[in-house]
Amino acid sequence: MMLTDITIGQYFPGNSFIHRLDPRTKVIVLLLLIVAIFLLDTPWAYVGLCGFTFLIIRVSGVPLNMMIKSLKPLFWILLFTFLIHLFTTQGDIIWQGWIFSITGQGLKQGVFISIRLVLLILLSSLLTFTTSPIALTDALENLMNPFKRLGLPAHELAMMMTIALRFIPTLLEETDKIMKAQKSRGADFSSGNIVKRLKSLIPILVPLFIGAFRRADELAIAMEARCYRGGANRTRMKVLKIDRIDYVAYSFLAVVLVGLSVLKCSGL
Amino acid sequence: MSIEVKNITYTYMAKTPFERVALKNIDLTIEQGEFVAIIGHTGSGKSTLVQHLNALLTPTIGSVLVDGNDINTKNEAAKTARRKVGMVFQYPEHQLFEETVYEDIAFGPHNMGLSEELVENHVKKAMEFVNLDFAEYKDRSPFQLSGGQMRRVAIAGVIALNPQYLILDEPTAGLDPVGRKDLFKKIQQIHKKEKIAIVLVSHNMDDVAALADRIIVMNHGEITIDAKPKQAFSQIEKITEAGLAVPHMTALLEQLKQKGLAVDTTPLTLSAGVDSILAAIRRRK
Numbered sequence: 272m273m274l275t276d277i278t279i280g281q282y283f284p285g286n287s288f289i290h291r292l293d294p295r296t297k298v299i300v301l302l303l304l305i306v307a308i309f310l311l312d313t314p315w316a317y318v319g320l321c322g323f324t325f326l327i328i329r330v331s332g333v334p335l336n337m338m339i340k341s342l343k344p345l346f347w348i349l350l351f352t353f354l355i356h357l358f359t360t361q362g363d364i365i366w367q368g369w370i371f372s373i374t375g376q377g378l379k380q381g382v383f384i385s386i387r388l389v390l391l392i393l394l395s396s397l398l399t400f401t402t403s404p405i406a407l408t409d410a411l412e413n414l415m416n417p418f419k420r421l422g423l424p425a426h427e428l429a430m431m432m433t434i435a436l437r438f439i440p441t442l443l444e445e446t447d448k449i450m451k452a453q454k455s456r457g458a459d460f461s462s463g464n465i466v467k468r469l470k471s472l473i474p475i476l477v478p479l480f481i482g483a484f485r486r487a488d489e490l491a492i493a494m495e496a497r498c499y500r501g502g503a504n505r506t507r508m509k510v511l512k513i514d515r516i517d518y519v520a521y522s523f524l525a526v527v528l529v530g531l532s533v534l535k536c537s538g539l
Numbered sequence: 540m541s542i543e544v545k546n547i548t549y550t551y552m553a554k555t556p557f558e559r560v561a562l563k564n565i566d567l568t569i570e571q572g573e574f575v576a577i578i579g580h581t582g583s584g585k586s587t588l589v590q591h592l593n594a595l596l597t598p599t600i601g602s603v604l605v606d607g608n609d610i611n612t613k614n615e616a617a618k619t620a621r622r623k624v625g626m627v628f629q630y631p632e633h634q635l636f637e638e639t640v641y642e643d644i645a646f647g648p649h650n651m652g653l654s655e656e657l658v659e660n661h662v663k664k665a666m667e668f669v670n671l672d673f674a675e676y677k678d679r680s681p682f683q684l685s686g687g688q689m690r691r692v693a694i695a696g697v698i699a700l701n702p703q704y705l706i707l708d709e710p711t712a713g714l715d716p717v718g719r720k721d722l723f724k725k726i727q728q729i730h731k732k733e734k735i736a737i738v739l740v741s742h743n744m745d746d747v748a749a750l751a752d753r754i755i756v757m758n759h760g761e762i763t764i765d766a767k768p769k770q771a772f773s774q775i776e777k778i779t780e781a782g783l784a785v786p787h788m789t790a791l792l793e794q795l796k797q798k799g800l801a802v803d804t805t806p807l808t809l810s811a812g813v814d815s816i817l818a819a820i821r822r823r824k
Contacts, residue, residue: 448628449633449634451590451595451626451628452626452628452631452634453634453646454595454621455593455595455621455625455626455628455697456621456646456647456650456696456697456700457618457621457622457646457647457650457651457700458646458650459618459650473636474634474636474646477636478633478634478635478636481633481682482633
């Protein structure tokens with residue numbers, strides 16, 4: 272796999288219902304869904320939530336294999352969490368071998384926690400897949416605005432996020448280029464023991480850091496040259512606006528959440 | 540002995556909305572001892588193409604053979620190919636990492652598994668080639684040198700591999716006119732003296748016009764011209780279509796011809812151009 276093939280945090284252009292929603296709506300919906308994911312603890316409620324997640328993924332038009340790819344980096348964490356819950360939960364033993372024993376409750380816990388994590392990752396990936404980084408930071412800045420009075424530097428935080436997101440692809444590209452250059456000089460990154468492999472990273476990391484500092488310097492100068500000074504009186508080219516489709520989304524979400532609460536309360 | 544590129548196609552980020560075909564059905568043979576210039580505007584696929592020549596990229600379709608061995612990113616042949624085919628990237632000074640100039644240039648030879656003595660030999664030769672005094676510079680930190688010197692250290696790092704083919708991707712980008720002239724002279728020298736095949740990637744016709752024996756023009760991932768410089772530059776339409784400008788000398792002579800002076804438009808250097816104009820004027824008298 273090439274480094275430039277990495278899709279985490281990448282925007283997937285499109286014009287679906289989800290893409291067209293106001294980014295603030297998407298952030299709020301995500302927060303509500305995350306709360307829901309952690310409050311729910313009955314099987315049918317999870318089935319409902321999984322169904323809902325699947326539905327919005329379909330609506331967004333983001334290919335399923337890309338969604339699954341976003342799970343890949345967290346596979347080991349998922350497996351590890353599942354096993355811990357499986358083997359360490361107290362309850363009625365359903366299987367025993369050597370020093371391990373599996374309980375019914377453990378199995379249930381393990382499955383639930385795995386589903387929770389998967390849903391969390393899928394929903395947050397869906398947010399970044401369907402929202403351009405600029406729109407996303409605009410939304411966050413806007414949502415953080417009320418906290419400005421408490422001294423929260425909302426604009427600065429958003430700016431930092433924009434810059435960080437903006438430079439992820441650049442740095443990946445740079446890494447790719449440096450790796451190729453060092454490979455051309457006979458560097459080998461994929462063989463030898465762990466010490467040797469870690470050492471082989473030095474020819475990549477040193478130029479990468481130097482490059483990052485150089486870029487940061489240049490960016491700061493470029494921003495200063497254009498008289499940038501924080502959030503004071505800046506206007507926006509694209510003003511965020513809650514539209515009709517956002518109300519549709521909120522209403523739909525309300526129905527889903529009520530449905531899920533009913534499932535939870537009736538213990539299904 | 541040659542690098543053979545057999546009908547390759549390369550697609551970036553296949554099966555995503557970012558999918559982009561960078562190379563289409565490229566067929567190309569680079570003989571040992573040749574001086575080839577690959578020209579194209581930004582995004583024409585020239586950098587992608589040269590990265591196939593030392594197995595940094597594996598073609599989506601087709602194959603690349605270096606001295607008869609099929610190479611792809613994973614096989615053993617790729618490692619030997621990378622020794623034979625030296626690659627200088629754009630802004631190569633951005634890849635320096637060692638504490639001393641000597642150590643950085645020695646990185647390649649060390650990776651080849653040479654003895655310390657041989658490594659020093661290679662480094663000395665490479666530094667001599669780029670005009671850096673061995674005794675003066677070997678213990679300096681590469682990061683305290685000037686931009687032009689850093690570029691020379693980086694190029695020396697590739698030359699120290701003793702390649703038979705040397706690929707240079709826009710080697711003079713960001714250098715001042717003196718530095719450019721100097722570097723081109725050095726490249727020409729290594730080509731003539733060591734019989735190393737040179738592949739020079741550029742978007743500037745004037746730079747390569749006088750140097751290369753063969754010009755390859757790329758446009759939208761395809762080779763549109765592959766000919767000797769004089770024939771290549773006579774195809775003005777194709778060159779303009781590729782988003783490039785013909786060399787200044789060719790442009791000037793073409794203009795004179797259109798104005799009615801029966802001038803030979805093939806010369807590429809200043810002195811040959813002057814001769815051609817003088818000859819045409821004499822004929823008119």
